[in-house]
Amino acid sequence: xxxxxxxxxxxxxxxxxxxxxxxxxxxxxxxxxxxxxxxxxxxxxxxxxxxxxxxxxxxxxxxxxxxxxxxxxxxxxxxxxxxxxxxxxxxxxxxxxxxxxxxxxxxxxxxxxxxxxxxxxxxxxxxxxxxxxxxxxxxx
Numbered sequence: 001x002x003x004x005x006x007x008x009x010x011x012x013x014x015x016x017x018x019x020x021x022x023x024x025x026x027x028x029x030x031x032x033x034x035x036x037x038x039x040x041x042x043x044x045x046x047x048x049x050x051x052x053x054x055x056x057x058x059x060x061x062x063x064x065x066x067x068x069x070x071x072x073x074x075x076x077x078x079x080x081x082x083x084x085x086x087x088x089x090x091x092x093x094x095x096x097x098x099x100x101x102x103x104x105x106x107x108x109x110x111x112x113x114x115x116x117x118x119x120x121x122x123x124x125x126x127x128x129x130x131x132x133x134x135x136x137x138x139x140x
Contacts, residue, residue, distance in 0.1 A: 006046040017059040021077025057082040064102035071104030092125035
């Protein structure tokens, strides 16, 4: 397996992996380009993982808050046809390394505790589970 930083030339592949990782996702290459052109992405990176046949199997975006501050992995997904083979753990470990290169002092993830696959993946990559935080919504 190889892991590479995704650039504009990889936008279609990056978007396809995300759509195949999250049911109902409509993420497109245009969405990726808009995200990557935004100011917050100046401290961000997208990584793509490829299997031994050169097929893109996982993706992650990392966001650094700057030198000496925490970083966030969000989203991380493994193509539904390639789950259970260690790609999620591998790209998560690579994401933490990318955050370290960006100067982050720690790495955070945010996923619903009901997402057992994601929780297991993050735990296998060395993350510790914290007390759940509930979102708040207000009817409009």
